[in-house]
Amino acid sequence: MTFFINPAFWIVAVVVYILLSIETSHKASLRFGFINLFALNVLLGWKIALAALLAVALFWATISFTLKYCNPQNRNRSLAGFSILTIVTVLFLFHKMNLQGSDWIKTIQAIAPWMRADLFLTFLAGLSFSYIFVRCADALHCVFWKNCPLMNPLSLFGYLLPFHMLLSGPVNAYEEHLAMDQTTSENEPMLDRVLLILNAITTGLFYKFVVAESLRIYFYGSNSEMIVSGWSDSAILAVYIFFDFAGYSRVARGLGLLYRVPTPENFSAPFLAVSVTDFWTRWHMSMGQFVRRNLFTPIQLNLVRAVGIKNAGWVSLATMVVSFGFVGLWHRISLTWVLWGVAMGLLMTIEKHIQTFAMRKGWSRSPWVQNTLPWIGPIYANAVLIASVRFVAEEIF
Amino acid sequence: MNEERFFYIKLKTPLSIWQTTGILSWILIKLTLIASMIHQSAGEFIYAGF
Known part of the structure; x- marks a missing residue:
């Protein structure tokens, strides 16, 4: 998908800008959703755009139907949220398992040729479903657990499949997309x-x-x-x-x-990071923020409530390993990537303990530490980056 | 390499003619270099289809 060297992409980009510049009484997210449908129709073809719209409409209808029968106090609401998330996760696993051309797909095609499992995999890959999956998860978390309002289907389409972020993100936040209806344009030249x-x-x-x-x-x-x-x-x-x-x-x-x-x-200048923890706040930041919002913070809060603050150290370790284990699996369903995620989680937990220890001892205020950290830190963080790239290199492409 | 400095520029006053000329020239230089490289490029992004 050679989006950015395709002249059609830039013509569409300009047309979208012109169409969005036309003032109407409709909400900004709705207008973008509608115009985004036009953009995807031109770039991917009407069949794919229509199929994507129908899939989003089904996702919206499922959430809407569930919310209608589960009020915020209802315990079944969480269960319903998890059920929808499980269905989306199964699709994600289906997409990530590199099944194209496998015996499994051939068997499905032999049993049920009408399902066109091969086309479905191509459809998911063409839309970069890994990014749509994390957006779906963010939307479900906001709607079911944070009681955010559910967008209308077209606005949700604009949030889940924005044409300019379709290829590989970034991971936009559901709440921020909702808030675009409230923001007014600043008086800039x-x-x-x-x-x-x-x-x-x-x-x-x-x-x-x-x-x-x-x-x-x-x-x-x-x-x-x-x-x-x-x-x-x-x-x-x-x-x-x-x-x-x-x-x-x-x-x-x-x-x-x-x-x-x-x-x-x-x-944000990742090669200047002074630690691995710092590196992950500068590299693929939108993914890091997604993990913090939807995995790290909720898991840590619930675990601390369950096992008590005295075990906070173990909770922190478990949360970090689970969060980065997910990031590893998100890249590819393989043992190499799981081990990569676990190693990153362990390393960041060790860094956290060293930082706490140094602060208790007062070492972090020492002029020697303050002078040497800005150049020793990046050497260490980049060495870890190079080692981790070597570890997963065969499975990047 | 830091994106922030490009996007957190608050335009309280309009750009001067020199600033505008400078930015336009820099855009043109980049576009020329991109055009000269584009036929040699694979065109694919590493995370495309992820």
């Missing part, structure tokens, strides 16, 4: 704002098509695969992934700012 956003979008394209691609062509040749066989390859791949993913994210965020559709930031 419009042409200057557009110019600065265009500057950001072209910087994103520059990251990907000039920096990342030059790096790839210089080290691996224009038609070769990026194979990791040593530590230097891991370092090159880490830098390549940054310029590829940060470039994409900046283009998506620039378009989001242009349309005034909440599109979170994804990177």
Whole structure:
């Protein structure tokens, strides 16, 4: 899916901007949902756009029907929320298990050819379902457990499948998308704002098509695969992934700012991080925020309530391992990625204990620590990054 | 590499003619470099279809 070098994408992007600029009495999220449907129709074809709309309508109808019969005090409400989440999770697992062409799919096709399981997998991959899955989870958490209102189907379509974030995120928050109906446009000079956003979008394209691609062509040749066989390859791949993913994210965020559709930031100078914990607040930030909102905080609160504050240390370790175990599995359903997630969780728990210990002893105020941390920290964090890229390298592509 | 400095610019006053010219020139330079590289690029993003 060569979205950003396809002229049709940029024509659609401009048309969407013009259409969104037309003032109407309708809510901003509804207008974006409707125009987004047009954009997906042009970019992916009417069959895929219609199928995606019907899937979102089914998701919306299921939630709406459930909410109608479960008031906020009803204990069945949580059960209903978990049931819908389980169905979405099964679809996610179906998508992530690389079943295309497998014996399992061939068996399903032989038993029930009308199901077109092969087409369904292509459909999920074409929509980058991993991102839709986390958006669905965020929406369910907000509606069932935080009592947020349910958006109308078209607004929900705009939230779950925004055309400018379709390829690979970022992971936008349900509550932020809801809030776009309340925000009013600031009195900024419009042409200057557009110019600065265009500057950001072209910087994103520059990251990907000039920096990342030059790096790839210089080290691996224009038609070769990026194979990791040593530590230097891991370092090159880490830098390549940054310029590829940060470039994409900046283009998506620039378009989001242009349309005034909440599109979170994804990177903030990750190579300057002073620890692994700090690194994960700077790399794929929207995913980190999703994990904090929907896994880390709720699990930690419930576990502390269940086992007591005296066991907070063990709770913190378990929560961190579960949260990053999920991040690992989200990348790929494999033992390598689970181990990667568990190792990250353990490392961050160790860092937390070291930080607490240093604060108790007063070492964190020492001038020696304050002077050396800004350069020792990034060396340590980048060494961990390179080691982790080498560990999962064979399963990145 | 830090996105924040690009997006948290609050435009209280309009850009001067020099600032506008500078940004426009920088955009054009980037677009020229992108155009020269685009035919050599695979075009795919690493997380596409994720």
